[in-house]
Amino acid sequence: MREVAVIGVGETQFGELWDKSFRDLGIEAGLRAVQDAGITTENIDAVYVGNMSAGRLIDQEHVSALVADYSGLSDMHLPTTRVEGGGACGALAILQGWAAVASGLHEIVVVGAAEKMTDVGEVKAMEILTATADQEWESVFGATIPGLFAMMARRHMYEYATTREQIASVAVKNHRHGALNPNAQFQKEITLESVLKAPRVAEPLGLFDAAPLSDGAAALVLCPLEKARRFQDTPVRILGSGQASDTVALHDRRDLTTMDATVVAGKRAFHAAQKTPADIQLAEVHDNFTITEIMAIEDLRFVKKGQGGPATEEGQTTLGSRIAVNTSGGLKARGMPVGATGVAQAVEIVRQLRGEGGKRQVQNAEIGLTHTLGGTGATAVVHLFGRVN
Amino acid sequence: MAGIVSYGAYVPRFRIQPKEIGRVWGVDGEAMGKNLNIRAKSVPGPDEDVITISVEAARAAMKRVPGVSPSDIGAIYVGSESHPYAVKPTATIVAEAIEAGPVMTAADFEFACKAGTAAMQTCMGLTVANMAKYGMAIGSDTSQGAPGDALEYSASAGGAAFLIGNVGVAASINHTVSYTTDTPDFWRREGQAYPSHGGRFTGEPAYFKHVANCAQLLFKRANSGPQDYQYAVFHQPNGKFPLRVGKMLGFDEKQMDTGLLVREIGNTYSGAIMVGLCAIFDVAKPGDRIFAVGYGSGAGSDAFDITVTEEMDALHKAKVRTMRSMVEDFKVIDYSTYAKYRGKIKMREG
Numbered sequence: 067m068r069e070v071a072v073i074g075v076g077e078t079q080f081g082e083l084w085d086k087s088f089r090d091l092g093i094e095a096g097l098r099a100v101q102d103a104g105i106t107t108e109n110i111d112a113v114y115v116g117n118m119s120a121g122r123l124i125d126q127e128h129v130s131a132l133v134a135d136y137s138g139l140s141d142m143h144l145p146t147t148r149v150e151g152g153g154a155c156g157a158l159a160i161l162q163g164w165a166a167v168a169s170g171l172h173e174i175v176v177v178g179a180a181e182k183m184t185d186v187g188e189v190k191a192m193e194i195l196t197a198t199a200d201q202e203w204e205s206v207f208g209a210t211i212p213g214l215f216a217m218m219a220r221r222h223m224y225e226y227a228t229t230r231e232q233i234a235s236v237a238v239k240n241h242r243h244g245a246l247n248p249n250a251q252f253q254k255e256i257t258l259e260s261v262l263k264a265p266r267v268a269e270p271l272g273l274f275d276a277a278p279l280s281d282g283a284a285a286l287v288l289c290p291l292e293k294a295r296r297f298q299d300t301p302v303r304i305l306g307s308g309q310a311s312d313t314v315a316l317h318d319r320r321d322l323t324t325m326d327a328t329v330v331a332g333k334r335a336f337h338a339a340q341k342t343p344a345d346i347q348l349a350e351v352h353d354n355f356t357i358t359e360i361m362a363i364e365d366l367r368f369v370k371k372g373q374g375g376p377a378t379e380e381g382q383t384t385l386g387s388r389i390a391v392n393t394s395g396g397l398k399a400r401g402m403p404v405g406a407t408g409v410a411q412a413v414e415i416v417r418q419l420r421g422e423g424g425k426r427q428v429q430n431a432e433i434g435l436t437h438t439l440g441g442t443g444a445t446a447v448v449h450l451f452g453r454v455n
Numbered sequence: 456m457a458g459i460v461s462y463g464a465y466v467p468r469f470r471i472q473p474k475e476i477g478r479v480w481g482v483d484g485e486a487m488g489k490n491l492n493i494r495a496k497s498v499p500g501p502d503e504d505v506i507t508i509s510v511e512a513a514r515a516a517m518k519r520v521p522g523v524s525p526s527d528i529g530a531i532y533v534g535s536e537s538h539p540y541a542v543k544p545t546a547t548i549v550a551e552a553i554e555a556g557p558v559m560t561a562a563d564f565e566f567a568c569k570a571g572t573a574a575m576q577t578c579m580g581l582t583v584a585n586m587a588k589y590g591m592a593i594g595s596d597t598s599q600g601a602p603g604d605a606l607e608y609s610a611s612a613g614g615a616a617f618l619i620g621n622v623g624v625a626a627s628i629n630h631t632v633s634y635t636t637d638t639p640d641f642w643r644r645e646g647q648a649y650p651s652h653g654g655r656f657t658g659e660p661a662y663f664k665h666v667a668n669c670a671q672l673l674f675k676r677a678n679s680g681p682q683d684y685q686y687a688v689f690h691q692p693n694g695k696f697p698l699r700v701g702k703m704l705g706f707d708e709k710q711m712d713t714g715l716l717v718r719e720i721g722n723t724y725s726g727a728i729m730v731g732l733c734a735i736f737d738v739a740k741p742g743d744r745i746f747a748v749g750y751g752s753g754a755g756s757d758a759f760d761i762t763v764t765e766e767m768d769a770l771h772k773a774k775v776r777t778m779r780s781m782v783e784d785f786k787v788i789d790y791s792t793y794a795k796y797r798g799k800i801k802m803r804e805g
Contacts, residue, residue, distance in 0.1 A: 084660050085660070265483065
């Protein structure tokens with residue numbers, strides 16, 4: 067297998083982008099990544115597109131060919147593939163792109179991911195998101211994604227005495243980070259009190275514990291590491307990746323407070339990269355809800371099980387501490403264009419490792435991690451990225 | 456110059472408060488009301504609808520000008536989103552009630568919340584062209600908000616009637632300009648009881664874009680600025696949007712205070728900007744200049760530059776209730792009474 071590098075990154079603004087269509091977003095992110103890589107479109111061998119639910123959100127399937135078509139690539143007849151895995155599809159697309167380059171199947175691959183969520187109402191969007199849970203055993207009985215994550219939060223509070231304030235401190239931190247990200251949906255700091263007093267969504271989680279429904283896209287250009295410097299002065303290496311699955315229904319899980327898919331995907335990624343959690347300086351973890359970040363940093367072994375709440379409250383995961391978690395603002399503040407999440411996370415890590423983090427730059431960042439979930443944790447994908455010195 | 460010869464308004468006296476609506480739906484209604492800058496909304500009684508509201512408003516307008524013969528009204532247009540009949544005119548009933556016609560033209564308008572101001576412009580055209588001596592333009596609604604929806608806190612009832620003409624003008628319309636696009640942020644299909652809306656999409660790309668652009672067009676047309684007006688009134692779907700757009704345009708709260716009735720009676724839709732104007736006419740002095748911009752979802756904006764004339768003092772105001780008296784004369788009802796009055800309770804058939 068060949069080593070694979072990221073030579074270009076691009077992303078759109080995230081938010082309620084009423085004046086931009088799905089294809090506008092895909093093209094914008096893709097072109098930025100191609101320009102950043104310093105390649106021309108003739109160099110592209112294949113395109114992988116992560117997208118969760120364009121079929122239901124904008125009535126458009128077959129989005130991989132569509133994005134290539136509207137990017138002016140139709141006459142190249144490129145292989146284009148859409149990858150779906152709930153909220154993890156962007157991260158899965160990276161894995162597919164990596165495999166294609168590592169195996170020698172392709173030389174230069176564009177991995178894009180996009181989601182357009184605001185063309186439908188909030189109720190419909192939530193219904194579509196809930197389709198990532200088990201339709202027959204969860205959704206049909208009225209369970210919703212917020213409701214399921216609220217159950218995890220309740221159990222975590224019961225098992226580990228995690229407090230409401232500790233959970234809320236995830237939102238405060240991620241908004242603080244998001245305020246430093248010019249592409250974030252919410253570039254505004256919030257107080258602990260406002261998180262605690264926000265209207266309830268599903269007890270104990272409130273409105274400010276939940277990531278927004280967003281429009282946005284992100285893209286990467288991958289190529290073999292040995293060729294990377296031809297295009298990019300500061301390539302970033304994909305050190306290792308891990309993917310794992312679990313039961314789709316939450317009630318079938320061994321433990322409500324641990325996502326085994328995250329644990330296994332993390333172990334696989336660390337093993338592939340020959341690294342340990344202690345080697346990581348920054349991580350973009352899936353924080354569709356505040357509790358999800360707390361569970362993620364535990365399951366990835368950044369902190370001991372049950373210590374995610376206190377660690378966050380004490381500032382151990384904030385910018386400038388031993389591990390900076392969600393410097394982009396995370397799904398919470400950067401925004402949650404569901405299917406685009408994994409690639410948007412990778413864009414942030416690559417920028418940080420290239421020293422292009424701006425006001426939110428993590429000093430001496432050498433190795434960064436992305437963690438992306440599908441559904442309530444039935445799919446987890448972890449990627450490790452490293453600076454090429 | 457064409458303008459408003461007389462005016463009249465009507466707002467039902469029943470009110471429901473956000474706290475009470477929130478109580479039923481398990482929502483902090485008080486916070487909701489604060490957020491919307493709405494303290495109460497008017498509720499039509501069981502015998503009130505767009506026809507009765509329009510008739511009351513039209514009668515009030517005619518009472519202020521006893522010298523005007525109803526037979527000189529050559530046109531009546533009623534703008535509303537809630538005409539009681541799908542097929543059967545409102546305007547003819549209003550005409551009969553004020554003894555206008557039969558030699559006249561009439562129509563019902565539906566053009567989102569700016570159907571009333573569209574009627575004003577149409578009447579201006581007819582009177583300027585001498586096709587009618589007077590035209591009656593009415594904006595009136597018993598607006599709908601689905602139970603539990605955010606709209607339920609604001610959708611209210613009320614309306615106003617303006618007698619438009621060239622002679623005896625109490626408020627001359629110096630300029631009017633419109634800004635129209637297809638930006639569907641709010642809609643209700645035939646047969647549907649409640650409208651759908653695009654949430655936050657109703658803000659920036661809809662209300663603010665249209666109102667601000669139309670206002671700028673009017674400034675340009677009138678070669679004026681915010682400092683030239685004593686009063687400003689904007690379409691008021693809630694108490695926040697008009698204040699924000701007004702400030703964006705350079706108006707201060709004092710200029711906007713008199714016409715901002717939404718805080719006390721909610722959003723009267725097609726009536727909103729017109730009842731706001733009525734509140735201003737009640738207190739304005741000759742020479743006062745008014746800046747008014749209406750808005751209708753998916754319809755656009757109509758803007759008016761208005762100057763109050765000496766004729767305003769000659770109107771027979773004593774015989775007619777002021778806007779303020781209607782706003783302040785209210786009876787607060789609970790949600791169950793509101794549900795009954797608004798026909799939200801399914802009744803026995805037959």
